Amino acid sequence: MNRFQQQLNAHRVPLSRGTFKTLQINVGRKCNQTCTHCHVDAGPHRTEMMDESTAKRVGAWIKEHKPETVDITGGAPELSEFFTYFVETARSVGAHVIDRNNLTIIETKSHAYLPEFLARHEVEVVASLPCYLEENVDEQRGDGVFLKSIRALRKLNAVGYGTRLPLTLVYNPIGPKLPPNQTELEVEYKRELRDRYGIEFTRLFTITNLPVARFATELREHGQWDAYMDLLANSFNPSTVDDLMCRSTINIGMAGEVFDCDFNQMLKMQLRNGKDLFLWDVTPQTIGEYEIITANHCLGCTAGAGSSCTGALESAVATAAN
Numbered sequence: 607m608n609r610f611q612q613q614l615n616a617h618r619v620p621l622s623r624g625t626f627k628t629l630q631i632n633v634g635r636k637c638n639q640t641c642t643h644c645h646v647d648a649g650p651h652r653t654e655m656m657d658e659s660t661a662k663r664v665g666a667w668i669k670e671h672k673p674e675t676v677d678i679t680g681g682a683p684e685l686s687e688f689f690t691y692f693v694e695t696a697r698s699v700g701a702h703v704i705d706r707n708n709l710t711i712i713e714t715k716s717h718a719y720l721p722e723f724l725a726r727h728e729v730e731v732v733a734s735l736p737c738y739l740e741e742n743v744d745e746q747r748g749d750g751v752f753l754k755s756i757r758a759l760r761k762l763n764a765v766g767y768g769t770r771l772p773l774t775l776v777y778n779p780i781g782p783k784l785p786p787n788q789t790e791l792e793v794e795y796k797r798e799l800r801d802r803y804g805i806e807f808t809r810l811f812t813i814t815n816l817p818v819a820r821f822a823t824e825l826r827e828h829g830q831w832d833a834y835m836d837l838l839a840n841s842f843n844p845s846t847v848d849d850l851m852c853r854s855t856i857n858i859g860m861a862g863e864v865f866d867c868d869f870n871q872m873l874k875m876q877l878r879n880g881k882d883l884f885l886w887d888v889t890p891q892t893i894g895e896y897e898i899i900t901a902n903h904c905l906g907c908t909a910g911a912g913s914s915c916t917g918a919l920e921s922a923v924a925t926a927a928n
Contacts, residue, residue, distance in 0.1 A: 609839050610904040617844040621898055624853040626890040630677040630915070631656075631664060632868055633686035634860045637708065652681065656860040661688035663862060665695045667885050672699040677855075677915065679706040679868060684717055693727050703729045710751055712758035725765040730772040732811070732915075733759070736780065738798040746780055759805045768806035776917075778813045782825060782834040784841060784910045785812035788918035811917025814838075816869050816906035838905035846912030846919040852898050855915075858885050866898050868915075869906075875899045 607615075614621055634655030656664075668676060676696035683689055683706055696703045705724060711717050724731060735755055737743050743752035759773075767773035775795060779785055792810035799805040815821045817834060825831040852866040862884040865871040877883045877896050888896075912919025 608900060608904075609835070609902045610900050610908070613839060613842040613844075613905065613908070614847070617842070619844045619847045621847055621850070621900070622853070623894045623896075623898060624848075626856065626893055627673070627854040628675040628677050628851070628856070629668065629673040629885075630679060630855055630857040630868065631683075631692060632679050632857065632859055632871060633681065633683050633688065633692075635681050636685045637681040654860060655681075655686055656688060658688070660860065660862045661686075661691060663886055664858065665691060668692075668695050668701070669699055671890055673701055673890070675702045675704065677704040677706070682708055682711045684711050684720060690723065693723075693729060697727050697729075703727065705729050705731050707731050707733045708747075709733050709735065709755040709758040712761055713754045721761045721765045721767070724762075725767065725771055728771060730774065731762060731767055732774045732776060733762075734778075735759075735775045736778050738795055738802065742780060756803050756805065759799075759807070760803070763806055768808055772809075773807045774809050774811055774917075775807050776811045776813055778815055782815075782830045782837070784814060784837070785913070785918070788812040788911060809917075811915075812911070812913070813915075813917060814906045814909055814913035816903050816913075818869050818872050818903055835902060835905070838909045841909035842905065843908055843910060843912055843920060846908045849912065849914065849919040850907055851914040851916065852907075856885070856888065856890075856893055862886065864888060864893075869903055870899060870901075873901065873903070875901065 635652035636655055637650065637652065676692065678689065678692055680686065693703055712720050734747070735743065736746050740752040743755065744750065762768065762773055777785060777791060777795070785791070788810060791812060795810050796807070799807065817825055817831070825834050855867060857865040857867050857871055859865065859871050864877045864883040864885055864887070865875060866877070877899065879896070907913050
């Protein structure tokens, strides 16, 4: 029994699927950045991306089942040749669309069209900006990333993001600690970005670094693995379980494989029914037949105020343990 399941049992908290809401599509590993915390291990050197036949099958599933939300991620999801297809297909059935945007992609010549395209289709932009200080962002995401991100945010503001359209920024800690209180940090972010750069945004998500891929390697290399896992386990918060993203999400990989979340995908924890399951093998109704697969890394989603692709699960809980 893994440590996460032990915590569920100790607190007598069941984990089961709820109502399906979100189809999260990971289009591949290619990215224009190489971030130290990246759970996808993405970067410019990665070439693995979703092919056309898979993309069309995913599009057909969206048209048939009309998910409430389609969440497009990567890598840099915009590097997929099918990014605009997914956006347009999802919007055609009335789905809310989320673009997991790293901001610097907007500063490339090939993707300068993004602010206007995203605004035209009313896509929610969820953008990574782990700090409002240049040195902290560049330490985690690479030299020059912060200033490129600021320029990109100004372009998003210019087409209505942060005012008329939803612009969400994402914070994650540097190093093995929990995020601070999301509500308090949002106030600080808004003040600093407005005063320093004239930037407006809608809300802030704080996300815990899960011990997967590059961050897991970093923990082990610095002898911090055991301490971090103990921090996550000791900070278990049973009130976060009901809102875990795995309860309402179908996550798929670039071949259409089905997972409970993007972290499970990186660990190859694919759902099975005597054989590997793919998106076209399930429906919003039948996905409830499969138990959620857990492991030790799931502790990251229930530590402190909790963490998911939608930020803290209990923003009122102070995570002073960091």
